[in-house]
Amino acid sequence: MYKTLPKVSLGFLPTPLEELNRLSEHLAGPQILIKRDDMTGLALGGNKTRKLEYILADALAQGCDTIVTAGAIQSNHCRQTAAAAAKLGLDCHLVLGGREPACVTGNLLLDKVFGSHIHWCGENRKGEDIPRIVGHLQSQGKKPYVVPYGGSNELGAYAFLAATEELKQQAGSEHISHILFASSSGGTHAGLMLGNTLTGLNAKIIGINIDKDESGDLPFKQHIIKLANNTARHIEYKHKFDQQELLLNDDYIADGYGVLGKQEKEAIRLSAQLEGILLDPVYTGRAMAGLIGMIRSGELTKRDKVLFWHTGGAPALFAYGDELEQG
Numbered sequence: 235m236y237k238t239l240p241k242v243s244l245g246f247l248p249t250p251l252e253e254l255n256r257l258s259e260h261l262a263g264p265q266i267l268i269k270r271d272d273m274t275g276l277a278l279g280g281n282k283t284r285k286l287e288y289i290l291a292d293a294l295a296q297g298c299d300t301i302v303t304a305g306a307i308q309s310n311h312c313r314q315t316a317a318a319a320a321k322l323g324l325d326c327h328l329v330l331g332g333r334e335p336a337c338v339t340g341n342l343l344l345d346k347v348f349g350s351h352i353h354w355c356g357e358n359r360k361g362e363d364i365p366r367i368v369g370h371l372q373s374q375g376k377k378p379y380v381v382p383y384g385g386s387n388e389l390g391a392y393a394f395l396a397a398t399e400e401l402k403q404q405a406g407s408e409h410i411s412h413i414l415f416a417s418s419s420g421g422t423h424a425g426l427m428l429g430n431t432l433t434g435l436n437a438k439i440i441g442i443n444i445d446k447d448e449s450g451d452l453p454f455k456q457h458i459i460k461l462a463n464n465t466a467r468h469i470e471y472k473h474k475f476d477q478q479e480l481l482l483n484d485d486y487i488a489d490g491y492g493v494l495g496k497q498e499k500e501a502i503r504l505s506a507q508l509e510g511i512l513l514d515p516v517y518t519g520r521a522m523a524g525l526i527g528m529i530r531s532g533e534l535t536k537r538d539k540v541l542f543w544h545t546g547g548a549p550a551l552f553a554y555g556d557e558l559e560q561g
Contacts, residue, residue, distance in 0.1 A: 245284060248403075251270070251405070257508045265540070266525070276317050278313075288393050297377060301326045304330070320349060328351070333356065368380060387421065388468040391424040392468070413430075413543060418445050427458075486524040488520075
């Protein structure tokens with residue numbers, strides 16, 4: 235049906251599929267399920283582990299000895315990449331936006347524990363300085379491999395085609411009407427769209443937009459569609475997505491990327507106090523705020539069965555302690 239791709243084993247898969255009965259009851263809404271990719275295992279878990287299994291398999295196949303990737307100070311992607319590189323015996327260079335803080339905590343602390351080399355790049359938080367750093371590494375005789383921002387290329391998207399197949403097997407005959415998740419760099423979104431079509435899951439794939447800044451040369455929606463189509467071509471699957479198939483909710487961006495507001499605080503508190511599940515301030519907290527908001531607005535009803543895809547990120551909570559304490 236389609237071409238399968240090689241991978242290395244980095245995570246504990248399949249991740250659990252659970253019901254959030256107390257949260258569903260509290261919201262008087264639909265049945266809510268959760269896919270626990272916070273439990274992929276590597277470096278305290280997260281969805282990027284799935285992507286890295288395929289991306290780093292490609293790096294090894296090319297004989298690379300150094301991994302380079304980029305992100306924000308509290309990047310979950312960078313934390314998992316640093317851990318995966320350590321596990322595979324590869325050097326890791328992280329290109330982080332901002333400047334080194336006086337207090338090192340959360341994901342940044344773990345980046346250092348894993349032995350990664352950190353390059354601080356001020357306003358450039360999406361890898362703009364990677365070509366310069368790659369050139370320097372090559373001049374030192376290294377063979378670097380660039381992991382794209384968020385692991386969002388065809389290999390990373392393919393990982394979520396595989397994840398959709400995993401979900402389909404777990405769900406069995408149960409029909410999931412909607413899948414909601416944090417949509418930021420596009421790979422998870424593109425992969426879930428492709429997997430939804432290919433497996434016949436037939437759910438509404440709804441990304442909650444996390445970042446009001448555009449990604450790369452294209453508007454974010456066009457970027458996701460292009461990535462989904464490129465991934466389909468890469469695995470020789472004949473389907474062409476268009477803009478009408480993309481569901482991206484922009485209503486919960488609030489004050490921008492990484493800004494912890496009332497909606498995220500409520501989502502984090504409810505998930506923790508009703509279900510014992512930790513969300514992060516940047517991604518899953520905002521995505522859960524979107525789910526809660528869509529229930530309260532009537533966009534999601536009691537007739538629906540909604541799956542929240544937990545993409546991980548709990549270590550970032552420790553970097554937002556003061557703001558969370560303020561309630």
